[in-house]
Amino acid sequence: MEPVRAVPPPGRPDPPRAECPQAAVELARLLRVAGYESHRIQERLATGDQLLARSPELPSYLRRLGDADELAVLLRLFLLGVPVTHLRLDELLGRQLKVLLAGAGLLIxxxxxxxxxxxxVPHDELLIASDHAGAAEAHADHVPGVHRPSVALAHLTVRGEGELALDLCTGNGIQAILLAAHAERVVATDVNERALAYAAFNAALNGADNVEMRLGNFFEPVEDERFDLVVANPPYVVSPESAYLFRDSGMPGDAVSENVVRATPAALAPGGFACLLIAWALDPDDPAERPRSWLEGSGCDAFLLHTSTDDPIETATVWNRDLLDRPQAYAEALDRWLAYYRELGIEQLGYACLVLRKRSDGRDGWLEAQQLPRAALRPAGRHVRKLFETRDRMSEIDSDSVLLDRRLRVVDDAVVTQDTRFEGGRWHVQNLTLRLENGLPFSAEIDPPTARLIRGLDGSRTLHEALAAAVDSDAALETGLALARRMLETGFLELGE
Ligand SMILES: C[S@@+](CC[C@H](N)C(=O)[O-])C[C@H]1O[C@@H](n2cnc3c(N)ncnc32)[C@H](O)[C@@H]1O
Structure with a gap:
């Protein structure tokens, strides 16, 4: 009879290793041939969920999988953490795949x-190895899989071509491997040796041969080096614990975010970008105040892509989910975390991706905050780059009259939808919504004059001409002008020639 529970292996296995780059790439190929790919696994488990680091649906997944084919064996072992009998393994696993898995240290x-x-776990085209989710307890160097923040960071990263890139706090290496596809060379750093071993294995598994791993504290392994692109998903959680390297920096309050933000500009080449996940003690009267103060004298322009504001209970709940099956420990952890926030006077916590661009003129830059809806992010690096470029172009348009004389154009991905309700014998327009189908998930409720204005902005007429056709008072013209500026800044409109 096949086991039906997730059981940790005896002892604590070492991270997998690549015997040679060819063996790792061949292992990934054979896994895919066996069906170890996102869409096939989702189909098999009848789930539309992303295959992130947790499998709370273990019992139902096991029943869907059965134990009668190669993919079922692989998913039990490597997705769900459920062992299989020798008999099943020998019966169902292809010989070469078994040899390569054993050679990589993936079977015990x-x-x-x-x-x-x-x-x-497959992530789009990649396959990422990490410690099993349930194996964290008592191991500070636990290496988790890809979580939602990792995916958000990957989506917001401003990617170029042929760059020298740095992945600070690489963990399982996901960001470094994504960077490797467009960068000439990537340096990945982490203070956790176990994480670097996983990152090295994952780089080999995904054929990324231009990633160099370096062990050390934050920027120490790259002192005096300059990068075109820096990404960082540091242990930014404002936490009273020192239980896990991936979550707890051991620094007080939001000091880890502050330190990373303050140290990043020195690691950037002129014109270079940095995309940093941060958390901070947020003042509702001026939400961006702390990140702004960290950037004083940095020589960087910045967009604070503010993804959420949580209260202490929300934060404590999210970051202690690993204790859910131990109610007493979970309740105690929540109390400990809440007492810590009270002690620090923290009422709200901000979470964001802070995108920096190092100025070439050495002057102090600007910071602009953009609220991003909590809705699932999608690839938006090009849109983020465009936000900076538009800001540059807008700074050259120093008066309303210059802007009014420019031809503006709605971007190709803009969509206007209209809700209408049938009432009293006729149709009434209820809501008009403008949204972008790609890039940052911006959307806005608009009124009928704005809809008329947008229809007129097809690049063939100036803003002044389009406004004159859409509105009928000076006050409305003023509002329309401010709106057009805002739509340019957020990427709904672009400047024509
Ligand atoms: C949230 S994980 C990031 C994982 C991965 N980069 C991602 O995006 O999913 C944070 C990583 O920071 C590492 N870390 C913690 N303290 C560090 C330090 N002082 N210097 C360098 N890395 C550190 C941890 O070992 C962990 O791998």
């Missing part, structure tokens, strides 16, 4: 069963 024998030593 225990009496009658075999365990998968690591979790393997």
């Amino acid at each position: 024998q225990d009496a009658e069963v075999v365990h998968g030593t690591a979790r393997l």
